[in-house]
Amino acid sequence: MNSPSPCVRPDTVLVVLGDATRRAILEAVARRGETTATRVAGELPVSRQAVARHLSLLGEAGLVSSRREGREVIFRAHAEPIRVTARWLNEVAASWDARLEAIRRIAEDPGTEAG
Amino acid sequence: MSHEAPSSAPALPDTLERSLVIQAPPERVWAALTEPRHLITWFGDAGAEVELRPGGRLEVRWKEHGVALGVVEEVDPGRTFGFRWSLEPGVAPRPGNTTRVTFSLEPLGPDATRLTVVETGFQSLEGTEEERRAHLDGNTSGWRAELAKLVRILAPDAA
Numbered sequence: 001m002n003s004p005s006p007c008v009r010p011d012t013v014l015v016v017l018g019d020a021t022r023r024a025i026l027e028a029v030a031r032r033g034e035t036t037a038t039r040v041a042g043e044l045p046v047s048r049q050a051v052a053r054h055l056s057l058l059g060e061a062g063l064v065s066s067r068r069e070g071r072e073v074i075f076r077a078h079a080e081p082i083r084v085t086a087r088w089l090n091e092v093a094a095s096w097d098a099r100l101e102a103i104r105r106i107a108e109d110p111g112t113e114a115g
Numbered sequence: 116m117s118h119e120a121p122s123s124a125p126a127l128p129d130t131l132e133r134s135l136v137i138q139a140p141p142e143r144v145w146a147a148l149t150e151p152r153h154l155i156t157w158f159g160d161a162g163a164e165v166e167l168r169p170g171g172r173l174e175v176r177w178k179e180h181g182v183a184l185g186v187v188e189e190v191d192p193g194r195t196f197g198f199r200w201s202l203e204p205g206v207a208p209r210p211g212n213t214t215r216v217t218f219s220l221e222p223l224g225p226d227a228t229r230l231t232v233v234e235t236g237f238q239s240l241e242g243t244e245e246e247r248r249a250h251l252d253g254n255t256s257g258w259r260a261e262l263a264k265l266v267r268i269l270a271p272d273a274a
Contacts, residue, residue: 014238017238086233093131093133099157100134101135103137106156107143107147107156108227
């Protein structure tokens with residue numbers, strides 16, 4: 001989990017962000033710029049072990065990356081997976097618009113028989 | 116000021132909803148929506164098969180995006196067509212990888228129908244077994260405001 005995943009899957013991002021504790025942890029990391037699991041655990045009612053586990057999942061989605069500095073592991077947050085996922089959801093919405101429009105054309109075509 | 120932030124579309128919504136008015140009665144819209152010869156034209160550019168009964172199989176094929184597999188859940192002719200489908204191309208639907216799609220037809224007069232499609236569950240996807248267990252402990256309600264805040268911090272241009 002050293003660098004953000006190069007190919008982020010929107011469904012992975014949504015799953016990972018679907019947990020309130022993980023969102024709180026991600027926000028804590030984002031606010032600090034860089035921080036450690038211990039510091040995050042100090043800010044939230046979550047054990048250090050649990051924070052580390054959530055940071056690992058956030059890392060799998062590319063939402064945080066980590067680097068070692070002496071004895072500490074430093075985490076930072078990344079926005080790219082959120083942008084990718086937002087764009088993907090926009091594409092999903094656009095494809096529904098296109099499908100509804102196609103259904104409209106078929107239904108309004110006088111040649112379409114009902115039932 | 117304790118009211119909620121204006122409900123502008125969140126960057127990462129759990130639900131997508133789209134709707135339009137069609138100048139045709141619901142029966143014709145239903146035919147366009149569900150008949151095999153029409154399905155292959157609006158749903159998937161390389162074909163689509165739908166068994167139109169609860170539990171029936173749904174398969175949508177695209178030239179470039181592979182195959183989406185799903186299960187029909189609701190068939191109320193002229194009114195509602197609902198299914199669950201997998202977000203993972205070629206992978207069978209399972210509790211962790213599906214969203215639910217519902218088409219609703221609402222008659223607006225003798226010759227007009229509002230057709231609405233809702234795709235929901237983008238934030239209740241669950242990954243591995245461990246993820247699923249972890250998920251049960253998580254509070255998933257009211258997370259849009261939180262997420263909006265998060266997006267503002269992390270990705271202001273996506274908000």
